[in-house]
Amino acid sequence: MTATTLPATHAALGGNDASAKTSDNMQFYLPKEHHPQNGTLLGFWLYLMSDCLIFAVLFAVYAVVGRSYAAGPSGVELFDLSLVALNTSMLLLSSITFGFAMLEMQRRRVKPVLAWLAVTGLLGCAFIGLEMYEFAHLIQEGAVPQRSAFLSAFFTLVGAHGLHVAFGLVWLVVLMVQVHRGGLVADNRRRLMCLSMFWHFLDVVWIAVFTFVYLMGSLP
Amino acid sequence: MTSAQHTNTLDLNPTGHTDHGHDQDHDDDHGGASHSTFKGYMTGFVLAIILTAIPFWLVMGKVLPNSNITGLVILAIAAVQIVVHMVYFLHMNTSSEGGWSLLALAFTVVLLVIMLSGSIWVMYHLNTNMMPHTMQEMKNMP
Secondary structure, X not given: OHHHHHHHHHHHHHOOHHHHHHHHHOOOOOOOOOOXXXXXXXXXXXXXXXXXXXXXXXXXXXXXXXXXXXXXXXXXXXXXXXXXXXXXXXXXXXXXXXXXXXXXXXXXXXXXXXXXHHHHHHHHHHHHHHXXXXXXXXXXXXXXXXXXXXXXXXXXXXXXXXXXXXXXXXXXXXXXXXXXXXXXXXXXXXXXHHHHHHHHXXXXXXXXXXXXXXXXXXXX | OOHHHHHHHHHHHHHHHOOOHHHHHHHHHHOOOOOOOHHHHHHHXXXXXXXXXXXXXXXXXXXXXXXXXXXXXXXXXXXXXXXXXXXXXXXXXOOHHHHXXXXXXXXXXXXXXXXXXXXXXXXXXXXXXXXXXXXXHHHOXX
């Protein structure tokens, strides 16, 4: 009979205890209501991976033309590493504060979640502010994107990351309003988890940026 | 066996299959990110600070005499830091989403390696091969 054989094969495939138990007790219903919440998170992860490919292309461009200065300024002359270090610490701190927000979310405490999200947002704003200051400084010195292939690739790559952070900040503010209004309901928790992944992903990309662009560009 | 029971069995299969039973229960109880703990985040944060500080120190302090070696070392440290962020902040492991997110990540890494190494390789050889070999060729350049 199919009803008896199907769970058994499934247990053999899955191999975990829960499914083995199901086949023993012959339970033909789900003990809990099914909320396919993980589908969104997996889908969002796939989005992040495709975003990763966008950054990979930009990194490849930078790797190819990153030393084509066209007699213009080079990275050694332009980059202010202490500013980059400050910027990096801002993003790193915002990552851990977002982590704290997620921990408070697990405890279902709305106010601490909002507070940590606000701190994260401020750190993100500081990051964007420092990056815009850096860009303004470069442009003032004549190191504009049109100057050389190196500068075009630099502004595209770092600017793409900055744009991601800026949109992440918009998303953060929207979510803060939603959490404030609706509380930590399942929908808002799912949204927070997506934003958390997005934010940490941007931090991962920034590791590659500061290592590959700033630090390696500053090597003599 | 009635047909109703039969369909129920079929319904059960896809859900049990994905190994989600455990995760789903967790979601309902704790709100999803089942692996986040204060300790986990702090471990990741401390490791990330150390792994960020070392490359900045290496480059800003000009610790190593050879910049090629410095470059390789900071690239290696960055790779380690990316893994640290993946594990402690993005909660990557072999069982998240039934292994699908790890599979997607592995596929992305493969594409990434092909794209980066391929671009650098091709463009480097293009540069060297397009160089004029003789004075005659140099004169005839557009």
